[in-house]
Amino acid sequence: MHVALYSRGFVKEDLEDIQLLLNELARQEIVPVVYEPVYKELCAHIQFSPDTNTFSRAEDLDGRIEFLVSLGGDGTLLDTVSFIRDKNIPVMGVNFGRLGFLAGIGRNAVHEVVDSLVSRSYVVDKRTLLHLDASTPLFGDVPYALNEFTIHKKDTSAMVKIHTYLNGEFLNTYWADGLIVATPTGSTGYSLSCGGPIVFPEAASFVITPVAPHNLNVRPIVVPDDNVISFEVEGRSDQFICTLDSRMEVIDNRVQLAVKKEDFTIQLLRLNESNFLHTLRDKLLWGIDTRNARGK
Incomplete structure (x- = not known):
């Protein structure tokens, strides 16, 4: 299996989670295909497996690529549209950014992300363009x-x-x-x-x-x-x-x-326990009111 990894860039605090993701991919014998500008930046900080590939254009994402994982915020995930185009490559967003309506999976769920790709236990949301x-x-x-x-x-x-x-x-x-x-x-x-x-x-x-x-x-x-x-x-x-x-x-x-x-549409992947209502409550803090506390 080949999985593309896209990010706009990284900060020092991201390195541990990126390395963990690469280790999990290697554990499952998944070949990472990393966005080339980010790969060059990370080489001095991250240990890549010998079989790591890179991409820099939409044409590089060929039929081998089964998924694309976006590492960043919503803006990073929006960038992936110009790479996957109508190739029907599903995208999973891991939130290394801030709010994260689209990239709604936390960085602490890297293990679950990789396991869900291997077991096909994710949920597919088709989104209109x-x-x-x-x-x-x-x-x-x-x-x-x-x-x-x-x-x-x-x-x-x-x-x-x-x-x-x-x-x-x-x-x-x-x-x-x-x-x-x-x-x-x-x-x-x-x-x-x-x-x-x-x-x-x-x-x-x-x-x-x-x-x-x-x-x-x-x-x-x-x-x-x-x-x-x-x-x-x-x-x-x-x-x-x-x-x-x-x-x-x-x-x-x-x-x-x-x-x-x-x-055509784009396929966004999420973990089973997450849905749109959960995202609204989490990101917009709906229901966070002392009057909703149990026993009040």
């Missing part, structure tokens, strides 16, 4: 996102007017700093911080959330994900920012943009 169509080529070979698509004003420029359409029918003009279209997975990310609702991962929907809207009666809206959402942008500045997850492009207001559901 959104796809960006534009009148000019954007985002290379990866015009899709797991969390969200955003349009945003550039730097300190004035707010923008974003004319928004559903399947060609006018929805609203948003006078705002920007606009977010989030998948259910992304509903707990940027959209949530801007007042958007939490949507269950299996919900077939997109969330449209304005960023700092000028009209106080404008609120986030949930729409079915079989809609094509298109945009026309106006503003005092000729340029604005367009993002897919953590990737960014600066474009001008002549570019035509539309988002829709991607044709």
Whole structure:
């Protein structure tokens, strides 16, 4: 079995857990395929098995790779989308970061992670992606996102007017700093911080959330994900920012943009005892109230 390992980087406190993970993989005779820039950094600190392979591009993840393990936070896991693309390689996120909605498995569960991959005792969550169509080529070979698509004003420029359409029918003009279209997975990310609702991962929907809207009666809206959402942008500045997850492009207001559901999904793996409700309670501290204490 070959398992790819991806990380943006590491700090001193991560080294013991990374070594433990590699030792567990070796114990199960699993060949690690490590992201090359991180492998080069770790060589001075970590003992790798002789059969360790590396990858640096999406093309390097061939049919040998059965799983990809993301070591970091949610941003690290989002990066893996540009590597696995439509290869149908399941991703398991081990949280070396902070909040960890997507990378929800703690670093203290390394043994359980490896055992679950070997025994196939994990749970598979299929997550919707959104796809960006534009009148000019954007985002290379990866015009899709797991969390969200955003349009945003550039730097300190004035707010923008974003004319928004559903399947060609006018929805609203948003006078705002920007606009977010989030998948259910992304509903707990940027959209949530801007007042958007939490949507269950299996919900077939997109969330449209304005960023700092000028009209106080404008609120986030949930729409079915079989809609094509298109945009026309106006503003005092000729340029604005367009993002897919953590990737960014600066474009001008002549570019035509539309988002829709991607044709393929991504598979996120979790351990059996974890689920979305558990994650909400854990990460958002729901139920942490002295009035809920037993006997009160």
